[in-house]
Amino acid sequence: MVEADQTIKDCYVAAAAADKAGGNISGMLSVLQDAGMLLSKADLALGKGDFDSAYNLAVQSKARLGGFIAEASSVKDAAENSGFVDFMINIVGSSVGTVAVVVGSFAVWFWLNKRYAKVGHVEQDESQRV
Secondary structure: OHHHHHHHHHHHHHHHHHHHOOOOOHHHHHHHHHHHHHHHHHHHHHHOOOHHHHHHHHHHHHHHOOOHHHHHHHHHHHHHHHHHHHHHHHHHHHHHHHHHHHHHHHHHHHHHHHHHHHHHHHHHHHHHHO
16 A cells, blocks of 8 residues: 555656646546545555455556656656747747848848949939039
8 A cells, every 4th residue: 555655646746747847647637536546445445454455456556557657757758848849939930030030121221222322323413414
């Protein structure tokens, strides 16, 4: 019973870490709830003196959580990776886009200024001849 209880606690910690990272843990919470119910039933059976049932329920509870921590770690890693990619696209991409627009605008302005400065200069020369 102690091992099953500790396993549930470890799994809750892993699920909390995955949730904090932004992962979807709704399915994992259902598994945790099932394991907790089995452990509760084991505790009740132990209180009644039914040691065999208590042992079997505790083993079932622990078995229900097999691979849970690895799954929670995978969800956490995926959520962190997704957050990094979102950051790169939203912040870095926007910054690069803004710099490109500013630099492009200055380039167009200089090109237009150079082009129309010559035309304006020619028109002034012709108006002075008249």
